[in-house]
Amino acid sequence: MEKKNWSVLEPDLKLFSKEQILGSALALAQEEQLPVAVWRKPNKTEINLLISFSEALQVDRYELQELKNGFAFAPFNFNQEKGFFINGDVLLSFDFDEVVIKPVNEASANTLQVDSFKKKLIDRIESDEESPLFNQSKNLAKPKSSDYETLVEKCVEAIRDGFFEKVVPARSTDIDLPAGFDLIKLYSNLCAAYPNAFISFVSIPELGSWLGATPEILIEKEFNTFRTHALAATQRFNPENDLSETAWTQKEIEEQAMVSRYIINCFKKIRLREYVEKGPETIKAGNLLHLKTSFEVDVVATNFPELPTVMLELLHPTSAVAGMPKEQALSFLKLEEQLDRSFYAGFLGPVNIEEQTSLYVNLRCMELAKDKARLFAGAGVTAHSNPKKEFAETEMKFNTLLNILNQAH
Template structure:
């Protein structure tokens, strides 16, 4: 957002409230109205954004990036078989450097409705001082999750299928249910994630038909910034050692090949649509919270290639990526449908702001937790190849659970 826009939309009547008070009140307002809301902070940014809508989230079968209005996308893992959701943006609240910026996004909304919202928000700010609890949408069925030994057996079946020559890689997932601490403070937890994980996309999305989800994902699916398209291949995982330099990180052959598969898949997508003009950087070791990964970045100049629809085309080709499903894609999806016995819902789907300030940033929904009442459900997966060991893959999922659990434990 440029300085001129900030000067126009800066709201002095909201300036006496803290960022935390405004976020909490806005989330409470959306919950009371039964409306969707999205809160996020992009990697390496300090600005926190909160998107509010005056209508229910739309169900969509395709995210046409060129045609969509300002808003926020939230899609399930099985997008295609199931519909995705889109929150149309009416109000964007942005917080940076102790400054609050109030931006009406929908030009069709009249000033009366905007003013009515401001009055309701300020009333909610007063009410939230005595009742700070944020209502959570949805109510997942907290069925008994599979045991660690069940997951190890699943990994064994994956290895057997790969060794039989059917697959190159399979990414089985598991869930873990936890009790949230008493007096769980959603806003404080979100802030804790922002402080701990500068290089992750931190998000909270609450939609009546989807539930309430918190996450800290390191993985870009697609990005469009003005005339630049970007996607990344992110795979391979090991624990971060603060005493060691990233440049000295050693990777096993299994991990290098796992990441190379994801890069090859992206290049094959480019070949499929006959796109040859792209830049490739990597693989490089990157830190994501308490973990390290291998990352390769691909960029395309949309103007030079005259391919404005590329973000929409690549979104359809890439999701779900081989980093969350496996290779070959269709075969691994069919295998997981039978063997995994887990409803991933929005875990390993994708989410992010669309066409806000001429930019779209969609991320794979990893390191996430669904919230319901006093409980949470964590999700994680691990890439299995012919050289995998079940105990090591189980340990990897526990490390990924800890991305959220470490901050949850610190904040209480």
């Protein structure tokens, strides 16, 4: 859809800040129990807010080439649990001083609903009423206790016994949200702090609310071009060092090469030979550095329009969040990890909006519940892993959100 079809909000709304409009839209969605997704893509300034006037759809498969415009939100165990899809009924886009609101699926003739929403939004902003912006009734289930360093030791032992080459155990930590927790301020600060990340907030009434700042794209389709990336290895960013001179250990280089090999093996499975590979290169994601290799395919030249759907099923969960070989690593994690990952290390993102689909691995994320939040992080374990270092890596990843949370109150 071309931008000329977008209807710009009435001029009087220019009197209000982006934060006021965002907050009022989220409060309205929460009050009316509507699914909502907010996102900002890496290296972009535009923030998008999408609302559905009906319940989120539960899906067993994302047929990306057939889905309407909307937002996908899938759990880690997507092959055993349902994924969710928020149909896009209205989209607000914020970029600099312009705010745009439009029906997402113009053919669905929901203009009256959009006009009604617009009126309610204006009334809500003018009333300056304080309301919850996310589900306040949900409580976090009590986590099972486990010793992460002991778990890493078990992982290394299993690798040395030949069960798999790599595994990615995860852990969670619960925190109290600060008094006067300001979701909009935190979201805005995350956008400012992590320009290279996908910054998201998803709230679905029956599921709860999740906030994240992930560096990892799973798959992307822009017009006729399909992309995916192999992202692995982690170290702290040092502003005094040039990125091009970053030194990586043998363990980190091997870890990233495994992820690249996994993608290439997926291409081989579907007999796809025409792809462009670039990397590995060092990239910065917030306060961390990673190694990344990019892959690109022309879906028209290869006559493979369903490639994004096929690759999504082959890739998720990637070896960067599960391990290699995948099935053996997943069986081990199910037995030993003792963690309900829920939507952590699942995937999320906008689908078929302006001829683009961008699905990201849900990393550096937290589940919000009333006055608490649960953060998740994992670390890639290979035969050369040190349990204390892997524990420290998960702490660094928690800090992606914690450092900004501590500034937002």
